Amino acid sequence: MPELVTTAYSDQAASLDGTLAGMGHVRSAAISKFEETGFPTARDENWRYSDIKQLRGQAFSVAQKPPSTEIPDAICETAARLVLVNGRFDVERSNFGDLLQAMSIRPIANHLMANNDRANELHSGSDALTVLNTALMRDGLVFSVPAGVEIEEPIEIVHLMSGADGAAAHVRHLIELGEGAKATILERFVGDESTYWFNSVLQARVAEGAALNHYRLQTEGPQAIHTAKAVVSVGAGGNYNACNISLGASLSRFDAEVRLLVDGANATIDGVALAASRQSHDMLVHVDHRMPTTTSDQVFRTVADALGKSSFQGKITVAVGAQQTLADQSFKALLLARTAEANAKPELEIYADDVKCSHGATIGELDAKAMFYLMSRGIDPATARQMLVEAFTDDALERIDNASVADAFRDRIKSWMMAHAPTQLEKDVA
Amino acid sequence: MLTVRDLRVSVENKEIIKGLSLEIKPGEVHAIMGLNGAGKSTLANTIAGRNDYEVTAGTIEFDGKDIKDLEPHERVGEGLFLGFQYPVEIPGVSNLNFMRTALNSVRRYRGEEDMSAAEFMKLVRVKAAELKMDLDMLKRFVNVGFSGGEKKRNEMVQMAVLNPKLAVLDETDSGLDIDALKVVADGINAQRRNDTAILLITHYQRLLNYVQPDVVHVMIDGKIVKSGGKELAAELEEKGYADVA
Numbered sequence: 001m002p003e004l005v006t007t008a009y010s011d012q013a014a015s016l017d018g019t020l021a022g023m024g025h026v027r028s029a030a031i032s033k034f035e036e037t038g039f040p041t042a043r044d045e046n047w048r049y050s051d052i053k054q055l056r057g058q059a060f061s062v063a064q065k066p067p068s069t070e071i072p073d074a075i076c077e078t079a080a081r082l083v084l085v086n087g088r089f090d091v092e093r094s095n096f097g098d099l100l101q102a103m104s105i106r107p108i109a110n111h112l113m114a115n116n117d118r119a120n121e122l123h124s125g126s127d128a129l130t131v132l133n134t135a136l137m138r139d140g141l142v143f144s145v146p147a148g149v150e151i152e153e154p155i156e157i158v159h160l161m162s163g164a165d166g167a168a169a170h171v172r173h174l175i176e177l178g179e180g181a182k183a184t185i186l187e188r189f190v191g192d193e194s195t196y197w198f199n200s201v202l203q204a205r206v207a208e209g210a211a212l213n214h215y216r217l218q219t220e221g222p223q224a225i226h227t228a229k230a231v232v233s234v235g236a237g238g239n240y241n242a243c244n245i246s247l248g249a250s251l252s253r254f255d256a257e258v259r260l261l262v263d264g265a266n267a268t269i270d271g272v273a274l275a276a277s278r279q280s281h282d283m284l285v286h287v288d289h290r291m292p293t294t295t296s297d298q299v300f301r302t303v304a305d306a307l308g309k310s311s312f313q314g315k316i317t318v319a320v321g322a323q324q325t326l327a328d329q330s331f332k333a334l335l336l337a338r339t340a341e342a343n344a345k346p347e348l349e350i351y352a353d354d355v356k357c358s359h360g361a362t363i364g365e366l367d368a369k370a371m372f373y374l375m376s377r378g379i380d381p382a383t384a385r386q387m388l389v390e391a392f393t394d395d396a397l398e399r400i401d402n403a404s405v406a407d408a409f410r411d412r413i414k415s416w417m418m419a420h421a422p423t424q425l426e427k428d429v430a
Numbered sequence: 431m432l433t434v435r436d437l438r439v440s441v442e443n444k445e446i447i448k449g450l451s452l453e454i455k456p457g458e459v460h461a462i463m464g465l466n467g468a469g470k471s472t473l474a475n476t477i478a479g480r481n482d483y484e485v486t487a488g489t490i491e492f493d494g495k496d497i498k499d500l501e502p503h504e505r506v507g508e509g510l511f512l513g514f515q516y517p518v519e520i521p522g523v524s525n526l527n528f529m530r531t532a533l534n535s536v537r538r539y540r541g542e543e544d545m546s547a548a549e550f551m552k553l554v555r556v557k558a559a560e561l562k563m564d565l566d567m568l569k570r571f572v573n574v575g576f577s578g579g580e581k582k583r584n585e586m587v588q589m590a591v592l593n594p595k596l597a598v599l600d601e602t603d604s605g606l607d608i609d610a611l612k613v614v615a616d617g618i619n620a621q622r623r624n625d626t627a628i629l630l631i632t633h634y635q636r637l638l639n640y641v642q643p644d645v646v647h648v649m650i651d652g653k654i655v656k657s658g659g660k661e662l663a664a665e666l667e668e669k670g671y672a673d674v675a
Binding site for chain 2: 368369372378380384387390394395
């Protein structure tokens with residue numbers, strides 16, 4: 001990696017000194033670590049399929065607030081709408097609804113200022129991108145739902161990148177659910193055509209009997225690099241339910257690390273990625289079953305067209321003594337063209353003997369018989385393909401607990417098919 | 431309505447239909463009988479436009495129009511219907527959504543307006559009841575978990591909803607018990623009108639007891655070797671293909 005890139009990030013970290021209370025030594029520790037390790041390469045197991053040579057070759061400056069931007073329309077009814085523009089919380093454009101009566105939402109700066117030790121509690125990360133996020137984080141939101149409080153409607157976080165050519169946003173969100181609390185976070189990622197890098201870390205703690213739904217809709221601009229990490233811990237009988245949709249960006253990565261820390265903790269992590277030409281979508285999951293009777297289930301469906309690439313790495317670990325763990329994982333990839341690429345790497349590490357763990361991975365093409373059957377009933381090839389792809393991706397949307405979120409995701413998948421299907425049409429008919 | 435002349439069809443470079451001619455007029459029911467491997471299903475699929483079946487010679491005219499270069503969905507728009515020997519299971523696509531999309535695709539092809547959801551449901555309810563098909567089955571995924579007989583009845587519901595000019599029914603009678611066979615036969619007879627035609631493809635005479643054909647053809651090795659009235663079917667049943675042909 002060019003020295004210049006490392007030096008640029010070291011300078012950025014230094015320039016951020018004093019911006020968030022208590023972060024000084026946390027930043028310097030992180031940047032030292034980054035200077036030592038640098039960006040990962042394809043030789044690193046977790047980075048086999050994400051080609052980040054662009055990150056290695058170019059230092060992204062700190063994104064500045066643009067003069068003006070248009071905030072995307074809502075996709076469903078929400079309890080609140082929180083907007084970050086180029087990685088900075090934009091309170092003017094945000095709408096808290098009535099939420100502040102039931103829970104607390106505040107910028108991470110306020111959270112850290114209230115207590116100097118809090119910076120030390122942040123997840124500093126082991127992979128280079130999380131480490132860099134720790135060194136360069138500037139903003140983010142802290143959500144805290146008190147015990148017993150249930151927030152029904154989704155809380156939407158809109159991440160908008162605009163006019164940030166050559167710049168990056170390193171965002172950190174914290175989510176804390178008290179005992180028996182319930183909330184739905186809907187993260188959206190939107191951007192323009194500029195070449196920017198969005199790098200976020202979301203940390204969540206789900207207490208005993210609490211339930212966090214975490215839905216993500218990634219529709220970044222076509223030149224964007226989107227790298228996101230979720231670090232989640234779940235307490236006794238708690239639930240973490242995630243569904244990630246990757247549609248945009250040239251390179252996109254969603255990496256979920258979920259720790260089931262106490263008996264009866266449960267996680268479902270699902271996702272859909274649709275990669276058009278020259279897009280690369282990577283989804284990584286690591287579910288760590290630490291204690292007995294913890295359960296997890298993953299359903300991932302990816303579609304790749306032309307020179308698109310979709311990859312999945314799913315790891316399940318079951319600790320010594322974590323008996324009666326149930327863990328399932330299903331990955332299916334659909335290639336719409338022979339030039340498209342799909343990678344699957346399921347990984348199971350099991351150190352307990354009384355467990356039920358399963359995984360399945362398949363990579364295939366659209367079923368020619370089903371295509372002909374639909375066409376033989378008068379349905380044109382583009383619509384037939386769309387129906388089959390929707391049916392295929394629907395498996396991963398079934399667990400979404402909110403009908404309007406699920407419908408919005410389906411709409412996006414449909415639009416993607418309508419925009420990308422015609423390239424393939426001739427081949428089906430030929 | 432359908433005129434096939436000197437048709438030759440290859441599948442994976444192997445010639446299956448070897449010079450076949452056939453003429454079906456409005457109001458007629460034709461039956462093509464033949465042993466396995468005679469090319470009956472290939473003929474049905476070729477008429478429907480399956481793209482891996484290559485027409486190497488001959489013509490297929492439907493309603494005076496050469497349909498050889500039309501795509502499968504366009505042929506349906508023109509008024510063709512193929513009943514499958516093995517209806518395909520499509521997980522994730524509901525039967526109702528499938529049929530409504532199909533019907534509206536055909537209507538659009540003909541320059542007609544989409545049918546409203548309410549109107550469509552009314553139509554489907556009637557057609558399903560006629561074919562003794564439980565409405566719940568229509569809400570399920572296309573053919574998934576259906577028994578053989580249910581799949582064939584589902585084909586008949588689809589035919590009734592699309593109301594084609596010409597229905598080509600490929601072994602629609604196979605795998606049916608006698609009750610299901612009668613229901614399916616009723617469905618076929620309901621489609622039999624002065625302005626429609628039906629081409630039945632079958633192994634056995636059984637279905638022809640319930641749907642009386644006007645013309646019976648015997649197909650052997652990619653060709654029609656003999657044609658006659660409905661008595662030909664009985665003769666085949668009695669004497670076997672070798673003796674009749």
